[in-house]
Amino acid sequence: MTRILCDEPLLFRPAVPADASRIQTIIRQAQAQMRAAGSLQWQNGYPGPEHIAADLFRGYGRVLCRPSSTGDAEVVAYGAVSFDGEPAYDAIEGEWSSDEAYVVLHRLAVADEMKRQGVATTFFHRTEELARARGVWFFRVDTNFDNRYMLHLLEREGFACRGKVRYDSGERLAFEKVLR
Incomplete structure (x- = not known):
């Protein structure tokens, strides 16, 4: 399958x-897409406005924007990027490759009109750049066992499955990529 890559300059901010x-x-x-694909992830009202507000308050929220015809920058993707750790990762059923600091990406979603254009890949790459600039060499993500879009992206981007983590909403597969 030929992948179309986004050829527009995207601002990560x-x-x-x-x-x-x-x-x-x-x-x-994204919730509708997951529902249509038969995924159980994000089908219980999560993430809601309160989660996004908390991300913004903590400084975790990041967006990719493209220029619009009006000269403004239109948000086309969102994710929560944190260097503060993820408590659920402390109890992994499996093993992380290191105890060093890591970046974690949660709640990645891409606007419908930008899907299949490499926007999620770009978000991953910009997150990696941010981590490297901070001297952080481990990138962690978790996802539902049936989120085939994310699972495919993680495989393509070189993430290794390190085990399972548990949240109140259920079990997730945990992935890690070494950035060195």
């Missing part, structure tokens, strides 16, 4: 409160 409405639209689109 911290999300701001003014982005919240667009972010929620993108999240709802």
Whole structure:
């Protein structure tokens, strides 16, 4: 299959409160896509506006934006990028490759009109750049066992499955990529 890559310059920046409405639209689109694919992930109201607000408050929210015809930058993808650790990862059923600091990406979603254009890949790459700039050499992600889009992306981007982690909402597969 030939993959179309986004050839537009995309700005990777911290999300701001003014982005919240667009972010929620993108999240709802992702929830609908998962539902249509038969995935159970994100089908219980998560992530909701309160999760996005918490991401913004903590400084975790990041967006990819493309220039629009009006000269503004339109948000086309959202993710929560954290260097503060993930408590669920402390109890992994498996083993991480290191106890060193890591970056974690949660809640990645791409706008419907930008899907299959390499936007999620770009988000991953920009997150890696951010981690390397901070001297962080491990990138961790978890996803539901039936999220085939994310599973395919993780495989393509060189992530290794390190085990399982548990949240109140259920068990997730845990992945890691060494950035050195």
